[in-house]
Amino acid sequence: xxxxxxxxxxxxxxxxQGLKDLIGKFLKQKGYEIEMxxxxxxxxxxxxxxxxxxxxxxxxxxxxxxxxxxxxxxMNSDVVIYLSPIIFGQFSPTIKNVIDRGLPNILPxxxxxxxxxxxxxxxxxxxxxxxxxxxxxxxSDEDKQLFxxxxxxxxxxxxxxIYQEPKENTIEALNKLELGRVGGLL
Amino acid sequence: xxxxVLVSASPKINEKSVSKEFLEMLGSxxxxxxxxxxxxDVRKSFSSHNLTEDFETLAKAxxxxxxxxxxxxxxxxxxTRFLVDYHNYYTASGxxxxxxxxxxxxxxxxxxxxxxxxxxxxxKSFSQHLNAEFRFGVLIGGGPMMVAAKxxxxxxxxxxxxxxAFTSIAADIQAENSTPMDSIYIGVNYPLLRRIYYFMGGRGxxxxxxxxxxxxxxxxxxxxxLN
Numbered sequence: 080x081x082x083x084x085x086x087x088x089x090x091x092x093x094x095x096q097g098l099k100d101l102i103g104k105f106l107k108q109k110g111y112e113i114e115m116x117x118x119x120x121x122x123x124x125x126x127x128x129x130x131x132x133x134x135x136x137x138x139x140x141x142x143x144x145x146x147x148x149x150x151x152x153x154m155n156s157d158v159v160i161y162l163s164p165i166i167f168g169q170f171s172p173t174i175k176n177v178i179d180r181g182l183p184n185i186l187p188x189x190x191x192x193x194x195x196x197x198x199x200x201x202x203x204x205x206x207x208x209x210x211x212x213x214x215x216x217x218x219s220d221e222d223k224q225l226f227x228x229x230x231x232x233x234x235x236x237x238x239x240x241i242y243q244e245p246k247e248n249t250i251e252a253l254n255k256l257e258l259g260r261v262g263g264l265l
Numbered sequence: 266x267x268x269x270v271l272v273s274a275s276p277k278i279n280e281k282s283v284s285k286e287f288l289e290m291l292g293s294x295x296x297x298x299x300x301x302x303x304x305x306d307v308r309k310s311f312s313s314h315n316l317t318e319d320f321e322t323l324a325k326a327x328x329x330x331x332x333x334x335x336x337x338x339x340x341x342x343x344x345t346r347f348l349v350d351y352h353n354y355y356t357a358s359g360x361x362x363x364x365x366x367x368x369x370x371x372x373x374x375x376x377x378x379x380x381x382x383x384x385x386x387x388x389k390s391f392s393q394h395l396n397a398e399f400r401f402g403v404l405i406g407g408g409p410m411m412v413a414a415k416x417x418x419x420x421x422x423x424x425x426x427x428x429x430a431f432t433s434i435a436a437d438i439q440a441e442n443s444t445p446m447d448s449i450y451i452g453v454n455y456p457l458l459r460r461i462y463y464f465m466g467g468r469g470x471x472x473x474x475x476x477x478x479x480x481x482x483x484x485x486x487x488x489x490x491l492n
Contacts (some may be wrong), residue, residue, distance in 0.1 A: 099276035125311075125343035126336065127276045134474040138488040154489035167390040169339050180344045187470040187484065189375070189463040197375040198464075203487055222390055231385045233338040 080259070082111035083152055083207070086162040087173045088119040098214050098242045098249075102143055105253055111158065116149065122153060123176045132183035138202060139183050146180045156207040158258045165215040165241075168225030185263075192265045196233070201263025206236060208258050212249070214242040235264040269300045269438060270326040274307040283408045285373055288332040291370070291431040299439065300328075307347045310317035316347075320354045324436040328438045329397070331388055334408070335373035339384045344417040348391050355395060365397040366443070368434050372408025376462050378452035379404065385448060400437055403430045406452025407462065419458070426451045 086095070090221060106113050122145050122150065131141035140146050153159050163174040171185050184206075185199045192198050213226045230239045241254050271292050275282035285306065292302055303322050310319045323329060333344050340348070355361075369388035371381035385402030392399035405411065411427065414420045430449040437446060453462055471481050 110273050120346075125276050126341065127278050128334065128336075128341070129277070129280075130473075133484065134470060134479070135477050137479070137484050137486040151489045155491060163394070166345070166349055167387050167394060169345065169387045169390075171343055172349055173286070175336075175340065175345045176342035179336045181337075184489075188467045191463075196377055196380060197459075202485070203490065205491075225383065225390060229339045229387070233380065233384065 080109075080111050080158075081156045082106045082113050082158040082160065083156040084115045084160050084162065085149070085174070085177055086117050086169045088117045089173060090164040090171055091117075092214075092216065094214050094216055094242070095162065095164075097246070098212065099252050101242075101246055101249060102160060102162070102175035102253075105250060106158070106160075107134045109258065114152065114156075116152075118145075118173050118177065120173055123173065123180065125176055125210060126179035126182065130187070133187040137183075140180055142180075146177070149177065150181060150183055153181065153189060153207065154203065156184075157260055159209045161209070161211045163211055163213055165213040165218050165222055165226045169229055170211075190265055192235070198265045200235070200265065201228070201236075203263060205260040206263050208240045208256065209236065209237070209238065210253070210256065212240045212242050236261065266301050267299065267327040267438075268303065268322075268325050269295055269328045269330070270297075270303050270305060270323055272305045272307060272329065272331045274331060274341065274347065276308055276336075276341050276343040278308065278312075281409075282334075283412050284332040284334055284370070285425070286412050287372060287405070287408070287431075288330065288368055290427070291330065291434055294431050294435040295419075296435070297439065298355070307344055310347065311343065317354075318476075320351050323351060324355055324358065324360070324362065326362075326365060328368070330368045330370065330434065332370040332379075333384075335371055335375075335381050335384050338380065339387055348467065352391070352394055363396075366438060367392040367395075367397050367399045368437075369399075369402040370405070370434075371402060372405040372411075374407070374409055374466070376407045376453040376459055378406035378450040380406065382448075398443065400434075400443065401446040402448040403427075403434070404448060404450045404452075405410055406450075410453065410462065410465075411451075423451055423453065 164171040273285040275284040371384045381404040389399040
């Protein structure tokens, strides 16, 4: 079983180290082989909204940098965990680039979600279970809630947790999640 | 004279941007005799290494309007980087300007404007981190279609709403006393229209792919499928 951990080199704080160690131990205990990707600003450029991944080379980003490899690794993992600093209630710029450039892994068309809102359908039959864990120091409750809402209100296929003391709460929350390949929920 | 800075943040390169078009529509409604208007294009700011100059312009603003497309239910990575770097620049300068008003204009391809709400909340959070006053957002669903079909009769109502929202921002910038304002939602929201919208959207992707020499089935390729 493969787990991919994606994090941001720009925010290697003490809190991040604590979180990384905790997640590493958790995954090892569950029997996962862990692959770690600490990205820097220079590793990935911005998504430029060209839709080449839908209409030129379907399923693959046409920008020639490390993202094609990351998308391949994401799709071939059983679990993907994003460790993201919470910035203005959202992701850090580098983690946001990873998320934006995950676009090749979904289809361009529109479909209605169970709550009536619109979403793009999945490209694949199954995906790794994906978890975003937000961290930071002195984050306001408003920003923490926003960090959860940005994903949970719109994407049923991704879990979101906030890392905070006591650490056991994060482990407890992770233990409640079903890890492994899942269908592409809208 | 007060400074209004209008920021467009579409990451597209050499393509017409919906965010910019909306921002220009708004800009034309802001009184040039009362306000100095400066436009910043974030994509150009990065490509021409103009960041410091643009940050200096922003730091002098009395009102900032940020117009951008929704990327994965929040800000595009490019705008996220721009705002984080601007926040670092601004706090390091130590010269905090008071009573700066901030507005968000977010558009998405999905027909429902409310999908943009979290992106507006991110701009509100950014404003709070700058000690600026977030005023309100304009949330636009079906933005690209509104621009492409703005002359069509079925789009008349939405375009009227857009213009009225832009008038509200222009008036609010001018107002001395800031009374609380709700965000404005503009979208393509009717059930029948939505079905047409989904259909047209799908057909549009297939047409564009065909122009690139692809067949309809190619759009469904699974290059990273597990063996």
